Amino acid sequence: MVLIKWHPGYMSAPHTYVTDRLCFVISGTWWVNSGETFEPEATVPVPAGSFVRRVAHTPHYDGVKKDGKEPAIIGIFGEAPIEFKLTDPSKPPVRAV
Numbered sequence: 001m002v003l004i005k006w007h008p009g010y011m012s013a014p015h016t017y018v019t020d021r022l023c024f025v026i027s028g029t030w031w032v033n034s035g036e037t038f039e040p041e042a043t044v045p046v047p048a049g050s051f052v053r054r055v056a057h058t059p060h061y062d063g064v065k066k067d068g069k070e071p072a073i074i075g076i077f078g079e080a081p082i083e084f085k086l087t088d089p090s091k092p093p094v095r096a097v
Contacts, residue, residue: 004074006030010031011063014048015089015092021054028072032062036087038064040097059087065096 003026014036023030031043032052036059043065046052054060064072086093 002076005075006016006063006072006074008064008071009066009096011038011040011043011095012061013091013095014059014061014095015052015093016057017083017089018056018081018083019075019079021031022054023054023074023076025050025052025077026073026075028064028070029063029068030074031065031068031070032060033062034058038095053081063094063097 007029011031018069025046025048027048029048030046030050030052031040032046033039033043040063043062
């Protein structure tokens with residue numbers, strides 16, 4: 001398991017994993033979407049106590065919108081290997097929004 005803390009105004013770039021990821025929101029609101037095109041305005045809120053399954057090889061991105069009131073803390077479970085792959089490696093893996 002890995003704990004991730006996303007601060008308001010930051011999101012991951014679209015990426016994939018080779019195995020499924022099971023994610024739960026410990027605190028705050030996590031904003032998520034699937035797809036290769038980075039569109040922060042198209043993300044949907046996932047409040048504390050919620051669960052998200054990230055399916056292997058499916059591009060996705062997430063974080064906390066700029067106007068978020070607090071960071072989001074996410075617990076992520078998954079089977080190794082991770083093999084994190086950006087859909088566009090020419091762009092940064094974390095983006096200010």
